[in-house]
Amino acid sequence: MAGESRAFLTGDFNLPPKENTYKFLTTYFTDLRTLAPALPTQTSTFNGFGKEAVAGWWIDYVFTNHKEGLEVKSFDVLETKINNRFPSDHFPLVVKVSL
Secondary structure (H helix, E strand, C coil): CCCCCCCEEEEECCCCCCCHHHHHHCCCCEEHHHHCCCCCCCCCCECHHHCCCCCCCCCEEEEECCCCCCEEEEEEECCCCECCECCCCECCEEEEEEC
């Protein structure tokens, strides 16, 4: 769809990296977390609207189809609340890249 243009694919995929679907996706895309200079201390992107996050529940991703010329400056999980409530059952990912 993007042809030779750089594209980013993001979202809640509801699958951990060990799943075959993740392995299939990474034959076409690069998971930007694998290019990060440091990994987040938070090991889960799922929070269940404030229920205790399950360690290792990494199910949200930022992928790219062209890693050449791209540098991941930082990759973080934003543990945020608004009015002491979680706005989603997933934590947002914040990725800074240089193209």
